[in-house]
Amino acid sequence: MAQQQAQVKFTAVKPQLMVKTPKAVDAVNFYKSAFGAVEAGRSACCPPPTAEQNLPNILCAQLELAGCSFVVYNDDSAPQKIEGIGNQLCLETDDVEAAISKAVSAGAVVEGEVTEGGGACCGGRVGKVKDPYGYVWLICSPSNKCAPVEA
Amino acid sequence: MAQQQAQVKFTAVKPQLMVKTPKAVDAVNFYKSAFGAVEAGRSACCPPPTAEQNLPNILCAQLELAGCSFVVYNDDSAPQKIEGIGNQLCLETDDVEAAISKAVSAGAVVEGEVTEGGGACCGGRVGKVKDPYGYVWLICSPSNKCAPVEA
Numbered sequence: 009m010a011q012q013q014a015q016v017k018f019t020a021v022k023p024q025l026m027v028k029t030p031k032a033v034d035a036v037n038f039y040k041s042a043f044g045a046v047e048a049g050r051s052a053c054c055p056p057p058t059a060e061q062n063l064p065n066i067l068c069a070q071l072e073l074a075g076c077s078f079v080v081y082n083d084d085s086a087p088q089k090i091e092g093i094g095n096q097l098c099l100e101t102d103d104v105e106a107a108i109s110k111a112v113s114a115g116a117v118v119e120g121e122v123t124e125g126g127g128a129c130c131g132g133r134v135g136k137v138k139d140p141y142g143y144v145w146l147i148c149s150p151s152n153k154c155a156p157v158e159a
Numbered sequence: 160m161a162q163q164q165a166q167v168k169f170t171a172v173k174p175q176l177m178v179k180t181p182k183a184v185d186a187v188n189f190y191k192s193a194f195g196a197v198e199a200g201r202s203a204c205c206p207p208p209t210a211e212q213n214l215p216n217i218l219c220a221q222l223e224l225a226g227c228s229f230v231v232y233n234d235d236s237a238p239q240k241i242e243g244i245g246n247q248l249c250l251e252t253d254d255v256e257a258a259i260s261k262a263v264s265a266g267a268v269v270e271g272e273v274t275e276g277g278g279a280c281c282g283g284r285v286g287k288v289k290d291p292y293g294y295v296w297l298i299c300s301p302s303n304k305c306a307p308v309e310a
Contacts, residue, residue, distance in 0.1 A: 020251040
């Protein structure tokens with residue numbers, strides 16, 4: 009078992025954003041227009057849309073952004089209020105202001121001011137937007153890293 | 160501004176996992192041993208460790224896993240209980256059982272049984288572990304995607 013464990017390889021890390029059913033389609037469109045995310049696929053378990061439906065009845069979709077993937081899915085247990093709880097997603101960009109402006113144009117709401125070096129984990133400039141589904145995104149300039157420290 | 164917005168490019172998407180101060184060092188070591196994450200750096204704002212400290216006093220560290228980055232940082236406001244709220248992180252692997260076993264060896268706790276096709280956004284086999292810092296990780300086989308649907 010120890011040998012098997014040592015061979016464990018992960019092929020992807022994907023944040024999963026649940027949204028209140030049936031908002032997943034709206035959320036996918038929002039992340040496309042706000043952040044330029046590209047839809048990579050929908051799960052095979054998604055039921056096909058029917059003729060009666062104006063919107064495809066997706067369960068979840070995989071989006072790609074800056075070389076990473078994240079998943080948006082419908083969930084009836086999605087909390088209404090998640091602000092400040094759990095993990096946040098940070099987006100790095102060289103133009104924080106333009107990124108915030110674009111997100112706001114798509115329906116996000118600015119949270120606070122853009123600060124200089126305010127975030128422990130972010131680069132020089134850090135702003136925050138809350139999307140229409142309750143998730144807070146940090147928009148920041150690339151972080152300055154120091155060398156790993158042997159712990 | 161519209162033209163500037165259209166040019167917004169993101170260079171990274173990074174989940175940020177806050178843990179109760181001063182657990183960030185412990186958490187970094189856990190994610191290394193449980194998932195094989197590699198430390199890529201610590202923020203330039205980290206104060207250097209002092210001679211009196213057994214552990215480096217980091218504010219945050221960037222970890223890399225499966226081609227993605229995530230950040231672990233100390234935060235005094237880290238919630239004690241975050242289960243089931245906010246986004247979850249999904250790790251894809253071809254060997255779900257070995258991955259769970261390795262995570263448990265490092266201190267994670269299994270949540271429920273490994274199920275077949277139980278997750279809307281995951282592949283054939285899906286398990287869950289909760290890490291010592293309260294975060295729940297989905298461990299699943301690679302997802303079967305269907306083609307994007309024009310919405």
